[in-house]
Every structure is written in structure tokens, then in C-alpha cells.
């Protein structure tokens with residue numbers, strides 16, 4: 252927790268980072284307002300999307316089994332990974348079996364969660380991110396800053412400097428020219444890659460398909476050029492039917508980037524058939540749990556599994572706006588991170604406390620997740636399970652003194668200040684330390700009233 256607080260405090264002081272982030276968030280906001288116009292009844296669209304996802308979560312075992320059966324019939328190998336270690340083991344086996352030397356990856360938060368790139372690089376396999384933002388953070392040796400726009404914190408100048416080092420790009424290259432440099436570089440990589448790894452925006456139960464939505468066409472290259480395609484997806488990504496995409500594709504596009512529809516929307520049903528000209532020879536889908544069952548088995552918290560990772564709650568969060576994505580201790584940052592991370596990694600339960608509880612995140616969420624309520628729920632659970640006894644006693648005394656102020660007033664200020672400094676001050680940081688005054692407010696007020704009534708005395 253100390254590291255998180257000090258990283259967040261540092262970031263909050265970084266004016267340059269704040270202006271870049273703020274500029275990008277303002278642009279996002281104006282686009283989203285435009286995007287929302289495509290919905291005749293946005294409230295109904297959000298309610299319907301939330302209900303469909305909730306239904307899928309409530310019947311998760313049925314839908315996952317259905318997906319598995321149909322996908323297997325389509326020629327897909329479906330693998331179940333309980334932990335990220337299991338997922339990495341499967342990937343190792345696949346790479347060994349198909350003699351994989353070069354991997355291309357499309358943007359996927361779940362691969363970041365598992366640490367796929369770092370793991371494969373350690374094994375001596377070349378790995379390239381193909382999403383422009385992801386390639387930038389890979390070369391900058393950073394983590395994604397945001398779940399939708401990983402290089403949101405980088406300016407044109409930052410990228411030009413980076414591409415100058417990596418690709419010999421001109422420092423005054425325009426945005427379009429920088430994209431051109433990356434495109435030319437990646438073309439060559441696509442041609443020699445043996446394996447493409449993608450995530451999944453949705454897992455479609457009734458057709459055994461994987462829906463992938465993206466703006467650069469790079470994910471399409473990842474799953475159609477190499478001979479092997481591996482999908483890693485969290486189990487909560489399932490939706491009942493192909494027809495649900497008619498709502499989820501535009502909803503995700505609008506809340507993610509302000510578009511009416513994302514540029515490339517693909518549905519992959521399996522490896523290449525004999526009469527098909529392209530596509531991978533082998534396709535694997537790794538269904539990842541990694542703490543999701545813990546979240547989904549809690550009746551109240553399960554609703555968080557509806558998340559479609561649009562990033563709207565991050566963009567609207569006053570805490571995220573000030574500290575950005577890198578200060579958080581996990582790749583899932585912002586409000587949704589504060590809700591799901593404590594279930595994925597209980598030792599990081601303290602992140603739920605980094606919230607103003609303003610409720611803006613719940614207001615903007617397109618699948619109606621009551622994020623602020625869940626953040627409070629996590630806090631209560633954290634206190635019950637991991638909170639210190641001393642803190643519990645302190646809060647009990649606090650409640651008592653608020654209910655019965657005379658109890659607090661009879662204790663001398665010196666003693667209260669000593670108690671605070673000795674037992675509470677450290678946990679109270681980074682707020683300013685409390686000082687109990689010698690005279691209570693009631694006493695000061697009484698004196699004032701007396702003086703007012705008898706001005707001469």
C-alpha cells in the first residue's frame with residue numbers, strides 16, 4: 252500500500268502528465284457525446300446490455316459448456332486455465348508443439364494480466380505487439396496506461412523520439428508518418444510470425460465464435476496470417492448469442508472511443524477449412540479463471556463480471572484523471588480495477604480505498620455496474636478480513652464519540668493527541684495529522700454566545 256500511495260502522490264504532482272492525459276480525455280469526451288447520438292434510447296440500450304450480460308453470468312456454466320462443445324466441433328481446441336501459470340503452461344506447450352519462434356500479439360488486457368509477452372521473451376521467443384499503442388509501450392518498456400488506449404500518456408513528440416531510436420523515424424514526423432513507420436515495420440513481422448495471440452471481446456455461446464473488435468486491422472493479421480492462432484479470454488466474456496453483438500459492438504465502440512462502430516469487427520469460428528484460402532491451421536482458445544470464480548461466486552460482486560472493458564469509468568474517474576494508469580499496482584486500473592483486482596489478487600485489496608466515491612463511474616458504465624457501491628462493498632470486506640484490530644478499535648471509538656460527544660469531551664486534549672500520534676497517525680497518512688484543540692467547539696461556541704449576549708463582560 253505504501254508503494255501505491257507514494258507512486259500516486261508522485262503522479263498527482265506531475266503537471267506534464269496531467270495535461271497530456273487531460274487533453275486526451277477531453278477529446279474522448281466530445282467524441283462520446285457524438286457517438287451516443289446513434290442510440291434512440293440510450294438508457295434502454297444500457298439496461299438491455301446489462302441484463303444480457305447478467306443473464307450470461309448467472310448461467311455461466313451452461314453457456315461456457317455450450318461454447319466449448321460447438322467450438323470443438325468447429326475444430327478449435329478449448330483449454331481451461333485455472334490460474335495464469337496454467338495459461339502460460341498451455342502457451343508453452345503450443346509453442347513447443349508448433350515450433351514457434353516468432354509471436355505477434357494484438358491488444359488484450361488478459362494477456363497483460365497473465366504476462367504472456369514477458370514470459371515468452373524469457374523463453375527466447377520473439378514477441379511483437381501489433382496494436383500501435385501496445386507497440387509503443389512495449390518499446391518504452393512500460394505497462395499499458397489505460398485498458399483501451401495503452402499509450403494515452405504519450406505525445407507525438409514522445410512517440411517520435413521512441414521511433415527515432417527503434418526505426419530511425421524523423422523527430423518531426425507527423426502522426427500519419429509515425430503510423431507509416433510502424434506499419435512498414437510490422438508488415439515484415441506479420442510475414443514471418445508462426446503464431447498469433449489475441450484476446451476476445453466476446454465469446455459467443457450459440458455459435459462457438461470469438462468476437463474481436465479493433466481499429467487498426469492488426470488483430471485480423473494476427474489471427475489470419477500465422478499458422479497458429481491462440482485466444483486467451485476470461486470466462487466472464489461469454490454472451491449467449493451471435494445476435495447480441497448487434498447491441499454490444501456499437502455500445503463498446505461508443506463508450507470505448509466515441510465511434511458508432513469500431514473499424515474492424517471480426518468473428519472467428521475456427522481454424523481454416525480445406526476449401527478456405529487463408530486462416531490458421533490450428534486454433535486454440537484458453538478460457539481463464541484466475542480469480543474470476545471468486546468474484547462471480549459472490550452474489551453481490553458478480554455484477555462486476557458484466558464489464559466489457561470500454562474504459563469509460565477510467566476516463567470519468569477524478570482519481571484516475573490525476574494519477575493515471577501507472578501508479579496502480581495492477582494492470583486493471585481506475586474504478587473497475589478497484590472493484591475486480593481485490594478478487595483477483597486479495598493482497599491488493601487496499602486499492603478499493605483510492606476512490607472519492609463520487610459515483611460518476613456508475614453513472615457512465617454502459618452495462619450498469621454499480622461501481623461505487625461495489626468499491627464500498629470491497630472496503631467493508633477488506634476491513635473484515637484484513638483490517639487491523641487497532642483500526643477497528645479506533646473507528647469504534649470514533650463512532651462512539653460522534654454519537655455521544657460528551658464522552659470525547661471529558662478526555663483531555665493532550666491524551667487524545669498522544670493516542671492519535673501513537674496509534675493512528677501512521678495509517679492516517681498522507682492526510683495532515685489531526686490535532687485535538689484544548690477547547691472543544693461546544694466550549695468555544697458557548698463563550699461566543701455569552702460574549703454576544705453580554706458584550707460588556
Ligand code: SF4
Nearest residue numbers: 558559561562564616
Ligand atoms: S466497468 Fe463499465 S465503464 Fe468501466 S470499463 Fe467496464 S463496462 Fe466500461
